[in-house]
Amino acid sequence: MVTEMSKLKKRFSCAVILVVMLLLAACGREEQPQAGTAYKIYYVNNDETKIINQQYFTESTDTEILFEELTGQLQTKSEKMEYQAPLAEDFSILGHVLDSGLLTVDFDEKYKELWGIREILIRAAIVRTLVQIPDVERITFTVVGEPLVDGSGTAVGIMTADTFIENAGNEINAYEKVDLRLYFANEEGNLLVEESQRNVVYNSNIAMEKLVVEKLIEGPKAEGSYPTINPTTKIISVTVKDGICYVNLDEAFQNQPYNVTSDVTIYSITNSLVELPNVNKVQISIKGESNISYRENVSLNNVFERNLDLLFTGQSQ
Structure with missing residues (x-):
């Protein structure tokens, strides 16, 4: 009987030690704050009804490096296919110029194949992401050097963060x-x-x-x-x-x-x-x-x- 009690005590002690070790391990695994500045990378939801965002941290401060990093994130597809990456389409960026706060992004002819709300959502995701770069105040799109126009042939013009206003649910109005x-x-x-x-x-x-x-x-x-x-x-x-x-x-x-x-x-x-x-x-x-x-x-x-x-x-x- 004494032997059984001793075994039970040992088992109980081992269990307590195991629980303590697990708690300590969990504390050690607490998520550490990420270094750098947080940026919101915007994507299009799969229903193509709104844009959503994911946080991205970077220690980069150089404008050109930030442009490359953020556009790189805009090309990265979701592993779980939770959303669509706006720059993971058939069109490509040919170049960009930043002058006095105005960022001009030039796309190839494939961009013209986008239309309707899908084009607006993709444009919104790109603009709201890139306008976070400290030196960028306004953005305009060109296609092979020509100003981007809408379906009626009217130039889209200059866009800012306020061009695409979101409500509390992150859905474009x-x-x-x-x-x-x-x-x-x-x-x-x-x-x-x-x-x-x-x-x-x-x-x-x-x-x-x-x-x-x-x-x-x-x-x-x-x-x-x-x-x-x-x-x-x-x-x-x-x-x-x-x-x-x-x-x-x-x-x-x-x-x-x-x-x-x-x-x-x-x-x-x-x-x-x-x-x-x-x-x-x-x-x-x-x-x-x-x-x-x-x-x-x-x-x-x-x-x-x-x-x-x-x-x-x-x-x-």
Whole structure:
């Protein structure tokens, strides 16, 4: 009987020791924090309804190395086939150029075979991944050197992180198309040229007034139209109350790199916004301050209304 008790005690002691060893081993296997900076690599889900992301850590800080690493991750397929890698398609990147925060990525002709929501999702995954590179602020796509166009033949243009807005479930919101009537400068920079941009794809989460200002900053698409606003201008806010659209821009708006008059810039914004049914007048401010002058010759302490006198009619004025 004593012998049996001794055996039981030994077995119990061994079991306790084994449990302690397992607990210690588990503690030793606790996941160590990964070194480097965390980036989100975006992929397309298998249903092709949204983009999802996986974390990727790297200690690289060089812009070119980061581009190669992140595009490499965008080519890596999921071992469990949980999602689709956006760059694991038939098309290839021919090259890229980074200039003053604008990253231009050039693809081969195969990119044109993408269409519909699939193309938008792949583009969203690429843009949202690469725009995380510290020196990259904006991205544009070209195909064999030519600007990427959508199904209607309209140039896609410059994209940012805000171009593809996600909700809490990481699903891209529904996209809509809208026709915009915008006003840019003529070649001399002293008159306004009307430009219709058809089938502009935008996210329904973006206010139409903000979309108009974004497109003005982005610049014209049509030949014969010229930009009116410094492309480095950042939008602080765009709101509408009682028919007045309040546009608040940062200080870069004061710096005009183009040969256009102050009136043309002001009414490029005003006339474009007043085309919207809910806007009658426009108030422009710089960092929230309107009691100043734009380029020292146009007071912003005014509410601006549509100005048809500046419209270019095709005849010399």
